[in-house]
Amino acid sequence: MPELPEVETTVRDLEPLVAGRYIRSVMVGSRALRKPWSSEWQHQLAGRRVRKVARRGKWIILELDGDLFLVFHLGMTGRLLAVAQDAVHEPHTHIILRMGQRRELRFTDIRRFGSATVIQGGKALATFFARAKLGPEPFEMETAYWRERLAATGRCLKAVLLDQRVVAGVGNIYADEALFEARLHPARLGRSLTAAEADRLRRAVVTVLNRAIKLRGTTIRNYVGGSGLKGLYQEKKRAYGRTGQACVRCATPIRQVRLAGRSTHFCPLCQEAKRTQY
DNA sequence: ACAGGATCCTGGGGGC
């Protein structure tokens, strides 16, 4: 489910609710997540103060005292929610951090594609992301880098945008939305883009992500932010999930195809491959 | 290097 805007919203919601608070104790369910949970981690986490809540790509990082990090990935259906201790117990709750002031931070995940990992030390954290070859944040991505990565690949734009090693944080919804914004066909090959088109796409990614962050992300099924509020971007979608509906620019019905293994939505007129190819 | 498919899971929706 969650892409960069949803993760960013969660981080912003959680920051004032948990920063400065202490983790009193940790409860872990019996059902395995994507990465195995080590039994030592509970003891390592207990008694630590949360210094800060941060984001890298689609990862949520709780920075704790003692150079310790608790890193979450929400996968498709994960949620990280700060609630009162006596709040209704949601099904599929896998991790509960009991904080001070009768508050809890709960990690729930229906499909269990998400993960939670404890990492000791900033260096180890850097290694963790380096090993995943996680690409730059879209907002900090340099023009030259992006042009080069596109020029060097024969993959289609949809596949490049989804590749976390090229740029971190874009998923299926915002890949389609960014390509619509840039008026580029999702099947265009990276190396077929002119420098101007590459720049247009980079700016479109930033524009679309910022727009979505302002609206607290997209709620289609499960997603809610760290405080339980839903997103609003789904009301503003122009490509993703609009199959057969009129393009907001030219009224042509939005088409759906399968690309890079994912359903892909675009306007066959505004994003026509031939018109932009040269 | 890359495309495509399968895999990990659960739940919701559509068709019959």
Next chain:
DNA sequence: TGCCCCCAGGATCCTG
């Protein structure tokens, strides 16, 4: 109502 199939904001591993 039940059943079966397909689909889903992600990532990874395998084959060709």
